[in-house]
Amino acid sequence: MGGPASLILLFTLIYAGFGALSPYLPPLLQARGLPPESIGAVIGAGVLVRMAVAPLLGHAADARRAVCRALAGACAGSALAAASYAAPLAGPALIALALAQAAALAPTAPFADAIAVSAAAREKFSYGRIRGFGSAAFILGSLAGGALAARFGATAPALVQAVLLALATLAALRAPEPAMQAEAQGSRWSEVLANREFRIVVLIAALALGSHALHDGFAMIYWTQAGVSPFVAGLLWSESVASEVLVFLLVGPALLRRLGERGAFALAIGAAILRWSVMALTAAAPAMAFTEPLHGLSFALLHLTAMSVIGRAVPADAAATAQSLYGALGVGAATAAMSLASGILFARFGGASFWAMAALAGLALPLILALPRNAKIA
Numbered sequence: 001m002g003g004p005a006s007l008i009l010l011f012t013l014i015y016a017g018f019g020a021l022s023p024y025l026p027p028l029l030q031a032r033g034l035p036p037e038s039i040g041a042v043i044g045a046g047v048l049v050r051m052a053v054a055p056l057l058g059h060a061a062d063a064r065r066a067v068c069r070a071l072a073g074a075c076a077g078s079a080l081a082a083a084s085y086a087a088p089l090a091g092p093a094l095i096a097l098a099l100a101q102a103a104a105l106a107p108t109a110p111f112a113d114a115i116a117v118s119a120a121a122r123e124k125f126s127y128g129r130i131r132g133f134g135s136a137a138f139i140l141g142s143l144a145g146g147a148l149a150a151r152f153g154a155t156a157p158a159l160v161q162a163v164l165l166a167l168a169t170l171a172a173l174r175a176p177e178p179a180m181q182a183e184a185q186g187s188r189w190s191e192v193l194a195n196r197e198f199r200i201v202v203l204i205a206a207l208a209l210g211s212h213a214l215h216d217g218f219a220m221i222y223w224t225q226a227g228v229s230p231f232v233a234g235l236l237w238s239e240s241v242a243s244e245v246l247v248f249l250l251v252g253p254a255l256l257r258r259l260g261e262r263g264a265f266a267l268a269i270g271a272a273i274l275r276w277s278v279m280a281l282t283a284a285a286p287a288m289a290f291t292e293p294l295h296g297l298s299f300a301l302l303h304l305t306a307m308s309v310i311g312r313a314v315p316a317d318a319a320a321t322a323q324s325l326y327g328a329l330g331v332g333a334a335t336a337a338m339s340l341a342s343g344i345l346f347a348r349f350g351g352a353s354f355w356a357m358a359a360l361a362g363l364a365l366p367l368i369l370a371l372p373r374n375a376k377i378a
Contacts, residue, residue: 007130010171015134017164019141024157031154046102051328053106058324067320071111072172077104079165085158110323117311118178132248178316192322197313205330207364211357213338218346226283243296252304264305271297272361280354
């Protein structure tokens with residue numbers, strides 16, 4: 001099996017695996033005796049581990065021209081780590097396992113993106129179609145993990161992830177390898193970081209996606225403080241995820257073709273500015289019912305456009321390096337920094353903190369002008 005079908009299967013298995021465990025890892029660690037302070041430290045350390053490991057492995061995969069095999073190895077290692085939660089580990093051993101799992105998972109999403117973006121450019125299909133199936137699978141994986149945790153205990157989601165990622169290992173081996181050019185000279189890190197369009201996209205993502213940190217960390221608290229019931233808050237959050245799937249699968253590719261990369265970036269950033277401005281003014285449920293679907297534009301369309309630029313501007317033989325650096329710098333580091341800042345801001349200013357997020361996203365707008373006006377989009 002090749003082409004889009006193999007990639008849909010790969011993304012479905014990987015993202016369903018993510019969804020099966022990631023929301024339920026903190027309860028699993030708590031059930032094994034870790035206090036909240038330690039759980040927070042482990043999750044934060046896991047983010048740092050992923051940021052450090054992914055670019056190193058991406059560079060190695062590109063150098064060996066073995067991105068699919070490297071992804072298969074990462075999925076296999078992640079499956080083994082997830083299965084190891086079945087052992088009665090506690091204390092330092094449990095923390096070590098959580099960090100080992102974070103390291104194994106680090107390259108999975110960047111490598112999958114590198115494979116899919118390269119294949120989409122080569123075979124003339126939409127990357128958004130592939131990524132949309134991943135987002136939908138994440139939702140289904142989360143529902144399955146929660147249902148199984150309720151019935152069989154906190155370890156069940158980890159075992160579900162282990163099975164899904166073991167299957168993803170096989171799917172990765174059947175995925176199409178990124179098309180390689182002639183042997184590259186010098187370091188791929190230098191090659192990618194010297195690429196002006198790549199640097200611009202990383203900065204745009206850092207500002208625009210970093211602005212989501214306050215929402216991701218404190219929206220639920222903000223809404224419940226304003227009197228929104230947990231049920232309605234859950235519906236609002238579901239709206240945002242559903243809009244993400246819709247944009248990836250249907251709306252986003254059409255917008256990108258019609259507006260071009262500069263126009264699509266502008267629309268995504270404008271949606272973020274509008275979203276955070278409304279949230280700075282009110283947490284009323286009717287207003288939030290309007291703003292939450294903007295997630296499809298502020299996140300999914302922006303990510304889709306970033307993948308378009310990277311796929312066009314970065315050679316395939318540096319694809320894994322580029323995706324890993326994009327994930328570490330444009331998404332990981334910015335989100336980690338803004339998550340820390342968001343806690344300080346929300347504690348002091350409450351909902352008015354969203355004005356800072358609107359301003360942060362707005363800083364990305366002038367950067368769009370540095371991109372080519374008429375870039376060719378597949």
